[in-house]
Amino acid sequence: MSRIFCIANQKGGVGKTTTTVNLAAGLARLGRKVLVVDLDPQGNATMGSGIDKRTLDPSVYDVLLESASIVEARRPSPKGGYDVVGANRELAGAEVELVGVERRDRRLRSALAAVDEAYDFVLIDCPPSLSLLTLNGLACAHGVVVPMQCEYFALEGLSDLVNTIKQVHANINPQLEVIGILRVMFDSRITLQAQVSEQLKAHFGARVFDTVIPRNVRLAEAPSYGMPGLVFDPASKGALAFLDFAREMAARADARSVPA
Amino acid sequence: MNSAFAPGLLSRVEDAGINASAPREQLWVDGWLVRFSPGKAKRARCVQAVAAGRMSLDERLARCAAIYAGVGLPPYFRITPFSLPAGLDEQLAARGMARIDDTRVMVASLDADTAPAFVEEDGNLESMSFRAVDGDAFAEWIGLQRGSSAEARLAHAERIRHSPVRHRALCVLDPGGRPMAGGQVVVEGELAGLYDIFSVEAMRGRGLASALFRQLLRLAMADGARVAYLQVEASNAPARRVYERLGFADAYAYHYRSPPAA
Numbered sequence: 420m421s422r423i424f425c426i427a428n429q430k431g432g433v434g435k436t437t438t439t440v441n442l443a444a445g446l447a448r449l450g451r452k453v454l455v456v457d458l459d460p461q462g463n464a465t466m467g468s469g470i471d472k473r474t475l476d477p478s479v480y481d482v483l484l485e486s487a488s489i490v491e492a493r494r495p496s497p498k499g500g501y502d503v504v505g506a507n508r509e510l511a512g513a514e515v516e517l518v519g520v521e522r523r524d525r526r527l528r529s530a531l532a533a534v535d536e537a538y539d540f541v542l543i544d545c546p547p548s549l550s551l552l553t554l555n556g557l558a559c560a561h562g563v564v565v566p567m568q569c570e571y572f573a574l575e576g577l578s579d580l581v582n583t584i585k586q587v588h589a590n591i592n593p594q595l596e597v598i599g600i601l602r603v604m605f606d607s608r609i610t611l612q613a614q615v616s617e618q619l620k621a622h623f624g625a626r627v628f629d630t631v632i633p634r635n636v637r638l639a640e641a642p643s644y645g646m647p648g649l650v651f652d653p654a655s656k657g658a659l660a661f662l663d664f665a666r667e668m669a670a671r672a673d674a675r676s677v678p679a
Numbered sequence: 680m681n682s683a684f685a686p687g688l689l690s691r692v693e694d695a696g697i698n699a700s701a702p703r704e705q706l707w708v709d710g711w712l713v714r715f716s717p718g719k720a721k722r723a724r725c726v727q728a729v730a731a732g733r734m735s736l737d738e739r740l741a742r743c744a745a746i747y748a749g750v751g752l753p754p755y756f757r758i759t760p761f762s763l764p765a766g767l768d769e770q771l772a773a774r775g776m777a778r779i780d781d782t783r784v785m786v787a788s789l790d791a792d793t794a795p796a797f798v799e800e801d802g803n804l805e806s807m808s809f810r811a812v813d814g815d816a817f818a819e820w821i822g823l824q825r826g827s828s829a830e831a832r833l834a835h836a837e838r839i840r841h842s843p844v845r846h847r848a849l850c851v852l853d854p855g856g857r858p859m860a861g862g863q864v865v866v867e868g869e870l871a872g873l874y875d876i877f878s879v880e881a882m883r884g885r886g887l888a889s890a891l892f893r894q895l896l897r898l899a900m901a902d903g904a905r906v907a908y909l910q911v912e913a914s915n916a917p918a919r920r921v922y923e924r925l926g927f928a929d930a931y932a933y934h935y936r937s938p939p940a941a
Contacts, residue, residue, distance in 0.1 A: 450809035450849040450894050498856075500810050536845075539811075539901075653808075673901040 445665025447500030457506035465505035468496035469645035528559035562598030569615035718834035725755035814839030817848035871899035
């Protein structure tokens with residue numbers, strides 16, 4: 420059975436896509452079968468996995484409109500070791516086209532049910548908004564991973580996301596929960612970051628992942644080569660941190676899958 | 680049989696091993712499971728003598744012989760402590776069938792409390808790149824490594840594809856993405872069987888196989904396995920030592936009886 424996680428944060432540029440593709444590559448490196456679903460019309464997770472978003476046919480757009488299955492839409496990431504259901508600008512239209520259709524927030528959930536046996540993990544890269552696309556992701560996920568920069572305004576955006584998650588939990592998907600907060604682009608020398616990091620731990624306790632992803636130029640360079648940083652430069656500090664994070668995620672997910 | 684293990688556990692391990700190697704090519708003959716896959720693995724092309732049956736032994740043997748003659752394979756008999764009817768091994772010996780492939784089934788507990796050595800982090804893992812591969816690709820790769828014929832490789836792939844229990848194949852990749860070692864784990868309920876653990880000749884002695892082995896066990900534990908088993912040739916002392924270090928102990932032995940040389 421797949422464990423499905425949304426990588427979400429309402430703020431843009433916080434490292435959602437970097438987290439998605441590197442976590443996927445890290446889990447693949449541990450021998451897990453992973454599917455990435457790109458739900459962001461910018462298609463960054465698609466491109467960052469080495470798949471040209473301009474050549475997608477079908478894409479996640481077709482999956483949401485039920486004109487293609489996941490099996491038809493998925494493509495292997497050439498270097499990543501995982502599969503991708505890609506996105507491009509076409510996806511922005513789905514937002515409008517889905518309004519008024521039934522089960523509009525559960526399209527992805529139905530589609531993923533067909534590949535439940537094929538993957539250990541499904542990672543959904545959500546757009547930086549609480550849109551119908553994000554809702555489709557949240558409706559099918561077991562948990563949400565929230566990448567966060569330890570900066571002053573970081574906590575503000577978080578409360579909106581947490582409220583949305585509570586509503587989805589209450590109305591659509593009772594198994595949804597915040598699995599954890601991942602501190603990304605972290606620089607411990609900056610006093611403010613260390614302070615915010617402490618605040619996060621005080622507020623969210625065990626829901627803050629032990630692993631911290633440092634600010635690392637190799638992670639930032641990797642997407643232009645169409646690779647996750649973990650594949651582009653596996654020895655870099657950022658790559659090693661994501662491998663640790665993959666281990667931590669796998670351990671948390673495994674602990675949950677064992678019946679109490 | 681090792682009396683340290685509950686006999687009920689070992690008979691379930693034996694069943695799981697039979698299930699994990701199920702080919703499509705098999706027939707029941709009076710309580711015996713007669714398998715005739717054209718692959719390399721003997722367990723998928725032998726008689727699994729699992730029940731006492733009602734016919735005379737000679738009649739059963741004749742029926743098995745006819746099946747193997749029909750598909751052009753030699754008849755092998757797998758003899759375990761669970762084989763029936765009692766005395767079968769001696770009866771086959773008396774008919775001139777040779778004892779071959781003395782094998783040990785080794786078993787380990789995967790319960791976190793009883794502390795298996797393999798769940799501990801090992802530094803080796805840091806630098807290793809594992810990759811889940813599908814059954815077809817794995818069968819082709821390992822078949823080529825072992826010098827199996829195209830027919831045997833295809834039969835292995837078919838067996839994995841149609842298996843009643845899920846196979847997970849894992850490879851260790853070199854920086855260029857080529858497999859240096861590979862293996863499979865088959866989980867059925869709380870039991871995990873390890874199969875086809877293999878390192879490329881030039882890469883042996885670097886701990887690849889044992890790292891792979893540990894990773895397969897971690898996957899099995901994630902799938903809910905509590906007990907692991909494996910089959911190893913009795914004469915393969917180095918491998919048995921490695922498995923012992925990983926927490927495995929001899930549980931029972933089996934061998935084959937092969938037809939008299941023509």
